[in-house]
Amino acid sequence: MYVLETDAGPYLVDAGWDTEEGWSALTAGLRALGTRVEDVRGVLVTHSHLDHYGLAPRIREVSGAWVSLHALDAAGLAQFRADPASLSAALLRRAGAPEAEVRKALDDIGTRSGQDAAPPDRHLTDRERPDVPGWDLTTLWTPGHTPGHLCFWEPRHRLLLTGDHLLPRTTVGMHQPRDETDDPLGDYLETLEPLVRMEPDLVLPAHEYRYTDIAARVGEVRDHHAARTALAVSVLREGPVTAWQLAGRLRRSGSLEGLRGFPLRATVSRALVTLAHLRRLGAAREVPGPPPYWTATARLQRCPGVFPG
Template sequence: MSIDEERLSGPGWPLKGGRPRLTRVRPGLWSLPLPLPGPPGDVLVYVLETDAGPYLIDAGWNNEEGWAALTAGLRALGTRVEDVRGVLVTHSHLDHYGLAPRIREASGAWVALHALDDAALVEFRHHPALRLGALLRRAGAPEDAVRRALDDLAGRSGVDIAPPDRHLSDRERPDVPGWDLTTLWTPGHTPGHLCFWDSRHRLLLAGDHLLPRTKVGMHAPRDEDDDPLGDYLGTLDPLMRLRPDLVLPAHEYPYTDLVTRVGELRDAHTARVATTASLLREGPVTAWQLAGRLRRSGTLAGLRGFPLRATVTRALVILAHLRRLGAAREEPGPPPHWTATPLLERCAEAAFRS
């Protein structure tokens, strides 16, 4: 590709404020920010140059602004959307997967995703009110609170999005000529979230798994055996053992000190679990009630839409983790509620004596 590297390779990741711009990460690897309709503002799509044409890590949100930014960014690199050969998607959220089918239609590129997140794409076809209502009722929300939350979604509709061409599994070597990529299955944020490890350049393309500032949420537990937080925490030590020189997340900015960041994330999640355990010791509680008590304000009042869904999901995730540890159990309703087990009490007493 013929590119003006001097013009494009300056610092593109502002640490405070500002917007990222097209940036050369390594020879043949570029960070291309695409705009999002809401927070966090941008998603970082990574462009891998090859002799066969460019390959993309993630695709961006499917709107005209995102498509225009993708087209302009690739043009600045001396290539086109029509030249893209493959799209490797870290996970199924629409700010990462959204443009992938449109890129495939324009170029004939293959689109790859983990099988568990392929299955999750079906959920986006359902009306968002149905998804939110099911979650809130599962958490034990009062029916009037459910109705108020669903009223905010009037006029919204589901998204019928095409599936990928192929599935990527853990420790697979994707066919990207000239690059030494290995897929790493890193569940938690979604069931099939993937990171990509480039051992030659010691780069970890981390998707939403390890952002430098933000603690990402986990997906809602799918059944009684599902522990998204436990799965997430279980990925951290193996990733640290890779000792990457640079972590390339899909939002915010790249960073070098993975060990410190993992310590911060582990401490934050441990503190949330400890707070939840303390609240459970006060007596039975619904996930809806717990979600409010975990907030600084102590209530869910004023929350709507995505913030409400994320806050309630977080409570369900922590409770599922305590259930996996044997420290909490869910009692049938209505409404369903959670109680501490003797194991939680014994752990608390041991911590107090120590």
Template sequence: MDGDRVSGTGRPPKGGRPRLTRVRPGLWSLPIPLPGPLGHVLVYVLETEAGPYLVDAGWDTEEGWSALTAGLRALGTRVEDVRGVLVTHSHLDHYGLAPRIREASGAWVSLHALDAAGLARFRADPALPLAALLRRAGAPEAETRKALDDLGTRSGQDAAPPDRYLADRERPDVPGWDLTTLWTPGHTPGHLCFWEPRHRLLLTGDHLLPRTTVGMHQPRDETDDPLGDYLETLEPLVRMEPDLVLPAHEYRYPDIAARVGEVRDHHAARTALAVSVLREGPVTAWQLAGRLRRSGTLEGLRGFPLRATVSRALVILAHLRRLGAAQEVPGPPPHWTATARLQRRGPGVFPG
């Protein structure tokens, strides 16, 4: 079937929905519907003589399954023909359909080991990450109970483990394609991008979207700095000079350097705002989360927006701790203060 021009971005018209499009000969972008503002996940179909391989799988809903099967049929193939699923990270909008594809086709499913471990914890207790986040942030107990009630009976039991683990700089077995894995932690501990040097294509999962600045995973311990890890991955990606960036949401784009500059500016501005709040006195991460919003409060936030906002505050505080600008004081509730090093610097952004 005919696709868009290979240099196109696949950006849908305002108010439109993305469609199945050809990115390069043998490489297709297949949109899978997704609840929420992002609207869809872009599954990339790599055609080979052995059968199709997928990068990411989509959210596990009947609508998503129907979109996947219909898209593959339009390419003259079937889910049963899929040979492998390379998942960029463990979030269920990317991993969700992978076990179902494997059951239908016998395909292998791959993931980074760090994300596979997180997936196993989610299978054991889907509520645990949310409860730990809110209590560490110093959320009022009533707010924690309300958030857990909102989570309901959501289950992670269907998120079966992968068959293969991929690490940094591996070359997955995809016939006819020269893929290399790039470990890009930040959004999740084991997030992977995929580099195809012959076509100069960079498949970035959620690591670099063209419009949305993605959130980071929760710090796992006192030495963990997801934001710092994320920022360190950006310049090496720019130096690769891809002709086209293929993200898992929104649309493709050509200028990775410009997008990286925008992302860095965004995080610098959020970090500077957190520094100004810390200089005023001790705060919990819950309080900082409200101050980072334009409204100055968390009032009215529920569900995912609340979790994302609180997590962002903890991520910034962990980054400032690694920079020597903030320290965590045990609670209850735990709170954060500016270090003497930060206070000595006077007004301005830290680091200078």
């Protein structure tokens, strides 16, 4: 979370988890700056994940502040009302996981109710200028991690607030493709070079730590995804695979052995995202199941060097 100080009161970028620990950390942090939650005038949320959006409605209730989010992510808040176990089961079955693995994953999660997140007051769009007195903020629509992820650029201070879009150490996951034309990874990769061209002096991510060399970090991220894509291409050339099988092949260990809970779901999700990217490139196609599986296209088989990553 970041605090933008203004003469009208503080504005926040992201809000943190809706937990008592999160609330205590927020109030203590604002107190250390000489202000209070009651003084907050606006909350600019980078994306809808609940470690970013969670406390925003509670902050609004206490302070009267407005809360903003991209419209695509505002629509996505409804997904958090679903039972997490059912969402995980649907993901694993979509990937072609054996039913025994699906049942094991359900046992890991157990029965839990979803969370109801109240909607934002404002929908921000690409290249919009949020009303934050004394700051020259511009929104940058950067889809990939979520459909409506936003970064915020402040040219006078050369600051780029990246949310989860570009972290200094972790390569973030992408949202699940919403239909056969959706390519979250491709959309994500297209956003990177425009951020480099802004030449920020300081990058402020939502996790880990601040950094300065955005060009170097973008190069690392591109190399990571190129290597994964190239490996997926080589696997597809060997023959049809399920996304579940590919997820294991993309790991250094070569299998999903030992993975449980969230790491397993994230690994399988990333395989599906890579396959959706190859589909958009014309290199792969999905064949309905059960289980659904993926195969190389004739174009890929005819042209060995066309899809290196």
